[in-house]
Amino acid sequence: MKISSWIGAFVAILVVLLASSSTFRLSTTAMAAAPDKAQVTLLYDAFGKTSDLQKDWGFAAFIEYGGKRILVDTGNNAEIFAHNVRAKGIDLSRLDFAVVTHRHGDHTSGLNYLLSVNPRVRIYAPKENFGVFGSELPGTFLRPNDSLPPEMRYFDGKVPEKLRFGSPWPQGNFEWVTRTTEIAPGFHLILLKGSWGVDLDVMELSLAIDTPEGIVLVVGCSHPTIEKIVEAARAAIDKPIHLVLGGTHLLPAKDDEIVRIATALRDQWKVDFIAPVHCTGEAAFAILKQAFGDRYVYAGLGTTVLLGPTVKTIAEGKHPRMQAMDDGDLRSYRTLLPQSDGHPEQGIAQQTPGT
Numbered sequence: 001m002k003i004s005s006w007i008g009a010f011v012a013i014l015v016v017l018l019a020s021s022s023t024f025r026l027s028t029t030a031m032a033a034a035p036d037k038a039q040v041t042l043l044y045d046a047f048g049k050t051s052d053l054q055k056d057w058g059f060a061a062f063i064e065y066g067g068k069r070i071l072v073d074t075g076n077n078a079e080i081f082a083h084n085v086r087a088k089g090i091d092l093s094r095l096d097f098a099v100v101t102h103r104h105g106d107h108t109s110g111l112n113y114l115l116s117v118n119p120r121v122r123i124y125a126p127k128e129n130f131g132v133f134g135s136e137l138p139g140t141f142l143r144p145n146d147s148l149p150p151e152m153r154y155f156d157g158k159v160p161e162k163l164r165f166g167s168p169w170p171q172g173n174f175e176w177v178t179r180t181t182e183i184a185p186g187f188h189l190i191l192l193k194g195s196w197g198v199d200l201d202v203m204e205l206s207l208a209i210d211t212p213e214g215i216v217l218v219v220g221c222s223h224p225t226i227e228k229i230v231e232a233a234r235a236a237i238d239k240p241i242h243l244v245l246g247g248t249h250l251l252p253a254k255d256d257e258i259v260r261i262a263t264a265l266r267d268q269w270k271v272d273f274i275a276p277v278h279c280t281g282e283a284a285f286a287i288l289k290q291a292f293g294d295r296y297v298y299a300g301l302g303t304t305v306l307l308g309p310t311v312k313t314i315a316e317g318k319h320p321r322m323q324a325m326d327d328g329d330l331r332s333y334r335t336l337l338p339q340s341d342g343h344p345e346q347g348i349a350q351q352t353p354g355t
Contacts, residue, residue, distance in 0.1 A: 194223025
C-alpha cells in the first residue's frame, strides 16, 4: 500500500475516534446535567404503594431540576436508605450537592451510606453552636484566666483563636448555613429556628426552588411551622408558592389547628399544590386532601413527583396519573375523615383548582 493510502486510512480512523470521543463526552455531559428533568423522587418514608422499597419512619428526597441533582435528607436507617436508593437506580456519586434539613436521626442516619459512595459531596447543614454536623466557636468562649497555673488552663493557656467541634461524620464536607441564602442560581436555603411540638429548639433548612410556575418548597419536618417557612420562602424569592412537598409536622397538632393551617395555606398563601409526607400525620393528610382537592399530591415512598404547571406523579408501578389520589386512596381517606376529632370535613370548604 502506498504511503499516501496509509496516511489517508490513518486520518480516517483518527476522525472516527475523535467523533466517537466527542459524542461520548457530549452524551456523558447531557446525562450528568439532565437539564430537561424536573422531578422529585421520594426515597424514604413510612407510607406508600406496595413496591420493592422498604418503609421506615424518616424522610429523604432526590431532586432533579435545572440540570442539578440534589439529595434532601437521608432517612432513619443507612441500610434501608441504601436499599431504596439502589432499588430506584439512583447514583448518589453524581450529586451536585446534598441538604440535611436538621439534626434529627430520622433525617441524618443515611449519611453513612451517602459518604461511602460520595465522600466529598458538599452537604449543606444548619449551623448550631454545638451542632451534630460540626461547629466552631471563638476561643474567648473559654473565658481565659491568666491568674491560673498552666496545668489548670485549657490548652496550657494558649487558647486557639477558634474552637472547632467534631461530628459523627468527620469525613463529611459540611458547609454550615447561618442565614437564608442562595446556594446556586434559583436554589435558596431557608434557615429558621423551630420549637414547635415536643422538641427542643432546632435550626432547620428548607429548599426553595425558583421555577417559572413559582416556588417549589421542599421541607424536611417544618419545626419552625410550615406557615413561617412559606412566608420566609416568599420573602426570599418574591414569587407565589407553586408546590409544598415534605413533612409539615402536623402530627402533634389538634384537628382544629390543622384545619386553620390548611385553610391558610390554600387561601392566604395561595399554595397551588401540596404534597405532604413523613411527619404530617394521617389526620392532616385527610384534612389537607379535603382542603386542596385535586391539588393534593399523593407522594408516598417511591413516588416521583413531576414538576410543571400541573404537578403530576409517577407511582412506583410507573403509571402516570394526572391526579395523585386513586379510588383506593380516596376510600381510605373518606374512611379516615369521620374518625378525626371534630369531623374536619365539616370545618373546611373545598375549592376547585384555580379558585
